[in-house]
Structure formats: C-alpha cells, structure tokens
Amino acid sequence: MAKRHLIIGGGTAGINAIRTIREEDGGASEVVLVSAERPYSRMVLPYYLGRSIAESHVFTATPGKLSRWEVKPHLGRRASALDSGSSTLTLDDGAKIEYDDCLIATGSSAVRPSIAGADGPGVHCFWTLEEARGVIREIKAGSHAVMVGAGFIAFTILNSVLSLGARLTIVEIAPRVLPRMIDAPGAEIVEAWLRRHGVEVLTSVHLTKIERAGERRRLHFMDGNEIAADLVIMATGIKANLGWLDGSGLTVNRGVVVDDHLRSSVPNVYAAGDVAEGRNLVTGMPEVHAIEPTAMEHGRIVGANMAGRDLAYRGSLLMNVVGVCELEMASFGAWDDPTAESFVSIRPERAAYRKLLFTGERLTGGMIIGRSEELWATNDVGMLKGLVQSGVSLGRFKEQLRKNPFDLNTAFVASGTVGSLLPRTILGRGSRAPGRAGASV
Amino acid sequence: MNVLKILPEKCTGCLRCELACSYVQTGRFEPARSVIRVSPYESLTSYAPYTCPQCAEGWCMTACPVGAIAISPVGAKVVLDDQCVGCKLCTIACPYGTIFYNSDTGKAFKCDLCGGAPACAEACPTAAIVYEEAETADWLGGFAAERAAQLQAVGGG
Numbered sequence: 032m033a034k035r036h037l038i039i040g041g042g043t044a045g046i047n048a049i050r051t052i053r054e055e056d057g058g059a060s061e062v063v064l065v066s067a068e069r070p071y072s073r074m075v076l077p078y079y080l081g082r083s084i085a086e087s088h089v090f091t092a093t094p095g096k097l098s099r100w101e102v103k104p105h106l107g108r109r110a111s112a113l114d115s116g117s118s119t120l121t122l123d124d125g126a127k128i129e130y131d132d133c134l135i136a137t138g139s140s141a142v143r144p145s146i147a148g149a150d151g152p153g154v155h156c157f158w159t160l161e162e163a164r165g166v167i168r169e170i171k172a173g174s175h176a177v178m179v180g181a182g183f184i185a186f187t188i189l190n191s192v193l194s195l196g197a198r199l200t201i202v203e204i205a206p207r208v209l210p211r212m213i214d215a216p217g218a219e220i221v222e223a224w225l226r227r228h229g230v231e232v233l234t235s236v237h238l239t240k241i242e243r244a245g246e247r248r249r250l251h252f253m254d255g256n257e258i259a260a261d262l263v264i265m266a267t268g269i270k271a272n273l274g275w276l277d278g279s280g281l282t283v284n285r286g287v288v289v290d291d292h293l294r295s296s297v298p299n300v301y302a303a304g305d306v307a308e309g310r311n312l313v314t315g316m317p318e319v320h321a322i323e324p325t326a327m328e329h330g331r332i333v334g335a336n337m338a339g340r341d342l343a344y345r346g347s348l349l350m351n352v353v354g355v356c357e358l359e360m361a362s363f364g365a366w367d368d369p370t371a372e373s374f375v376s377i378r379p380e381r382a383a384y385r386k387l388l389f390t391g392e393r394l395t396g397g398m399i400i401g402r403s404e405e406l407w408a409t410n411d412v413g414m415l416k417g418l419v420q421s422g423v424s425l426g427r428f429k430e431q432l433r434k435n436p437f438d439l440n441t442a443f444v445a446s447g448t449v450g451s452l453l454p455r456t457i458l459g460r461g462s463r464a465p466g467r468a469g470a471s472v
Numbered sequence: 473m474n475v476l477k478i479l480p481e482k483c484t485g486c487l488r489c490e491l492a493c494s495y496v497q498t499g500r501f502e503p504a505r506s507v508i509r510v511s512p513y514e515s516l517t518s519y520a521p522y523t524c525p526q527c528a529e530g531w532c533m534t535a536c537p538v539g540a541i542a543i544s545p546v547g548a549k550v551v552l553d554d555q556c557v558g559c560k561l562c563t564i565a566c567p568y569g570t571i572f573y574n575s576d577t578g579k580a581f582k583c584d585l586c587g588g589a590p591a592c593a594e595a596c597p598t599a600a601i602v603y604e605e606a607e608t609a610d611w612l613g614g615f616a617a618e619r620a621a622q623l624q625a626v627g628g629g
Binding site: 043072073074075077078083084088089091323324327328331350351352353354357359361363403404406409410411412413414415416417420421427428440441443444445446447448449450452453455456457460461462463464465466 | 504511513520522525527528529530533534535536537538539541542543555557558559560561563564565566567568569570571572573575578608609610612613614616617619620624
C-alpha cells in the first residue's frame with residue numbers, strides 16, 4: 032500500500048513539504064492536505080492591500096496544481112484533534128483521517144490586546160487573507176488609519192497604507208519601533224524617517240480601550256490622550272496555532288518541539304514553520320522563528336524526510352527585511368546579542384546605519400539600514416547573510432571590518448565564503464524550479 | 473552547462489563588463505544597475521568581477537513566496553518580472569549577495585546569463601570573464617586572499 036502522508040496546514044511550510052514529496056517520489060504516495068484556507072502566500076498580502084497585485088496573485092497552490100500533484104485536499108476544514116497513538120486526525124466536522132506520517136504546519140494567528148473594543152467593528156488585524164480583505168474594504172484615501180503596534184508585521188503594510196492615500200498614526204507600547212528587528216539607535220533613525228514622511232509615531236503609549244464614535248473609533252490611552260480613527264489596524268503580535276494539540280501526546284513548549292529531522296516527540300509526526308520550535312542556526316538553541324524562510328526550509332526538509340530521505344537540518348537563520356518610504360532595513364542572526372563584539376557605523380543625518388556582531392572571528396549577526404537610492408548602503412544584505420550563514424572564520428578581515436564596517440566585499444570574497452557556501456544545499460541536492468516538481472508535473 | 477568563469481588575474485579593472493551588463497539588462501549605461509560588479513583588491517592595484525554563481529541551491533528561487541524565480545534553459549536562475557511583487561525576500565535569502573532590489577521598478581533583478589550570450593564576457597577585452605562548460609566555483613577566493621596577504625606583508629593592510 033502506498034504510504035499515506037497527511038499535511039495539516041496549507042501555508043508556506045505545508046505547500047513546500049508537498050512540493051518536495053512530489054519532487055522526491057514523483058507521485059508514488061498518497062498526500063492528503065487539510066487546510067482551513069485556500070493556500071496563499073501571506074508574504075504578498077501587503078502588495079494586494081496596496082493594489083499592486085490582484086487577489087489571484089496571492090494563491091500558491093491552485094486547485095489545478097494540487098490536482099497535478101495528486102493531492103487530496105480538505106479545504107475549509109480545520110484540524111480539531113490529533114490522536115498520535117492511533118495516527119488519526121479528527122477534523123472539525125468529525126471526519127477522521129488516518130496517516131502513516133503527518134506534518135503539523137498550522138501556522139499562527141494574530142493576537143489582539145485584551146482591552147474593551149479590541150474586536151469591535153472597524154478594528155482589524157492583518158494576518159490572514161480574510162483579514163486583509165477586511166482592511167481593503169474599509170481603507171479609503173484621506174481616511175485616518177491608526178496602527179496599533181510597530182513590529183515587523185505593521186511595517187510590512189505601511190507603504191501600502193500610505194500609497195492608498197490614508198493618513199497614518201502608529202501607536203506602540205514599547206519605547207521604540209521594531210523592537211524585535213532592529214536596535215535602539217536603528218529605531219531612532221526609522222522613527223525620524225517616518226515623521227519626515229508625514230507618519231505620526233507615538234511610542235511608550237498604552238492603549239486602554241477603543242470606543243465607537245459614530246462612524247469613527249476613538250482610541251483611549253492611559254495618559255488620558257485620545258485619538259479618533261476611521262480604521263484601526265491591530266498589529267500586536269501573533270501566536271502559534273497549537274491549542275488543538277492539547278491531549279495529542281506531543282511535547283509542546285513555545286512550539287512543537289522538533290529534532291534535527293523536524294520530527295516531534297512522536298516519530299511519525301513532524302512540525303514545521305510558525306508552530307515548530309527548531310534549531311537556531313547561529314545559536315544552536317531551540318526557538319520558534321515565525322518567518323517565511325524558516326517555514327519554507329522546514330517544509331522542504333520534512334517533505335524529503337516523509338518521502339524516505341534521512342535529512343538533518345542545520346537550523347534556521349533569523350532574518351527580516353522591510354522597507355518604508357524608500358528606507359530599507361534588514362537584520363540577521365543574533366543581531367541583538369549583548370555578549371557579541373559589535374562594530375558600528377552610524378550616520379543618522381543620512382539615515383545610514385550598519386552594525387556587525389562578532390563572536391570570536393565569526394560574524395553572528397548584523398543589521399543594515401539605508402536609503403533605497405544609496406545602493407552601497409543596501410546592496411550588501413546578501414553578503415551579510417552569507418557571512419552569518421556560512422559562519423566562516425574572518426581572521427584578519429575582522430580588523431578590517433572594525434575599521435570600516437561598510438567594506439564587506441573584501442572580507443566576504445577573500446575569506447572564501449563562496450567556496451564554503453557552494454556545496455551546501457538544504458536537500459543535499461540542487462533545487463528544482465517551482466512548478467516542476469516530480470514526473471507527473 | 474556553461475557558466476561564467478572568472479579569471480581574476482586577467483582583470484584590469486576597466487569596468488567594461490559593468491557597462492555592457494547594465495546596458496543589456498536595463499537599456500542604459502548605468503554600472504550601478506549592473507549585476508556583475510568589479511571590486512578592488514590590494515589597495516586598488518588589482519580588480520576582479522563578481523556575479524551570481526547560479527548556485528545549486530538557488531536560495532533566491534526557493535525563498536520566493538510566489539514562485540517568481542525560475543531556471544532558464546541555459547541554467548540561470550531568472551526573475552519573472554510579471555510574477556515578482558518586490559518583497560525583497562530573495563535579496564536577504566541569497567548568501568552570495570548577487571540578487572538586488574530595484575526601487576524604480578519595484579522588482580528584484582539578477583544575472584540571467586543574458587539568455588546564453590553573456591554581455592560581460594563578450595565585452596571583456598582580456599578574457600577575464602569567459603562563458604564555458606565548467607562546474608560553478610569560487611573563482612575569486614584564492615586570488616583575493618593572496619592579494620590581501622601580499623598587502624599585509626608590505627604593511628598596508
């Protein structure tokens with residue numbers, strides 16, 4: 032009998048797992064997909080909001096593609112209970128699916144603060160496609176949008192909100208913006224940049240309730256301040272969708288704890304993406320990295336292992352990139368490690384900032400902020416990633432970078448980074464182009 | 473497969489490859505938009521061009537959330553402009569630093585081997601860039617390390 036693979040979740044991790052299974056086995060196994068939503072890419076929702084792409088552009092695995100991959104989909108259904116002892120999944124309609132191995136890739140959900148009015152009309156999250164549609168329906172040119180939260184998710188949609196002609200105010204409970212992506216001096220540059228571009232930024236403010244005021248909302252703050260808004264967007268964090276795993280028998284910490292093969296504590300159950308707590312490439316510590324590249328790499332490793340390979344994963348590299356009003360910012364690895372030796376070059380008047388973090392002779396983290404037009408400021412993001420990812424010993428080039436953190440090229444090239452990177456692949460073989468998985472496609 | 477093989481000892485730093493590349497890729501002589509880049513080594517006394525090694529992993533291609541990077545018939549990872557949304561994920565996923573974001577077009581751009589007739593190799597007067605059958609490799613590492621060591625030996629680095 033053909034092996035029965037069950038993929039729970041149709042996001043980046045799930046779809047990459049399916050594609051990889053088919054690359055490996057060409058259709059020899061049974062693949063069942065349970066996904067509450069039609070598979071789409073969360074990463075591109077901001078471009079849909081900004082009207083630079085049509086809604087059809089967001090879908091990743093269309094019905095046609097799923098059928099070519101010979102996937103049996105259960106779309107619109109949620110997983111409600113996993114019995115890992117009998118290898119059976121129960122769906123929200125009571126149906127049961129038996130599997131030989133399964134992947135938990137149920138992703139994460141937006142979290143709203145527990146204050147009055149946080150889930151009222153006119154108050155939106157922006158995480159799922161359905162939530163994106165809600166914002167798109169309500170946002171109008173000239174309207175006043177208030178973004179609650181100034182993290183990465185908020186920043187991914189700032190350009191789109193502004194391009195639609197809305198006036199924007201950002202309110203953040205922390206003392207600065209992007210607390211989990213850039214450091215305090217970087218945040219200062221970004222805040223000044225936003226203000227110069229007409230965005231109001233309020234930090235260290237504590238929202239206490241949201242009231243309806245006719246067609247508008249009124250936001251109340253602990254210091255007595257009030258702000259009127261036409262639309263409120265909640266970007267106050269996400270949490271892994273793990274609740275349904277209660278009683279499953281899997282070891283769950285901040286995510287489903289996985290080994291270097293992305294297997295949970297139950298060997299025929301894998302986890303990937305936002306729900307998985309796997310190895311951090313730089314620190315070696317178990318961590319949840321709710322970012323697109325981790326979901327993709329996890330998914331591919333799981334797909335290959337489900338198809339019979341024996342593939343270990345080296346770990347995921349934390350990385351983020353976002354731009355707002357032609358200011359680009361990116362960070363990699365352990366960019367906030369207080370024990371690292373850091374080399375800094377900062378020119379606030381040019382909105383230019385670079386920080387390199389060393390552990391011994393290895394670069395273990397980095398940050399780049401610069402204007403889009405200053406190619407020298409932003410073109411190095413890839414080399415920075417390569418140095419952190421490869422972990423090459425920089426030897427004498429470390430001193431060169433101490434003198435000039437902008438001169439990454441010589442250190443990158445002369446330390447043989449390219450040579451150390453070229454043999455490394457995630458799957459132990461070359462990658463195939465998307466849409467060309469397996470013999471049946 | 474043919475690859476762009478770089479012979480750094482032959483590079484004179486004339487930058488013709490950058491001019492040719494930018495012209496073919498963008499229609500303008502604009503070295504800043506070239507996807508082959510010449511860098512100086514040994515305190516400006518030697519130079520070498522660097523571009524996408526068309527790596528087996530294809531970090532840019534696997535990172536793309538909408539499948540906007542494909543493999544062309546000549547083996548190049550190529551950006552499909554009508555699919556690219558400009559999210560920049562490829563620019564941080566590529567550990568070689570050889571895919572870039574163009575804020576004028578809102579798209580990523582990279583070396584596509586000019587469809588099999590690379591303009592850089594044609595433009596190079598000293599055959600420091602040749603397009604021939606080979607395994608992709610680290611063409612510059614040894615050269616750059618040696619030049620850096622020489623510089624250090626004479627007290628310049």
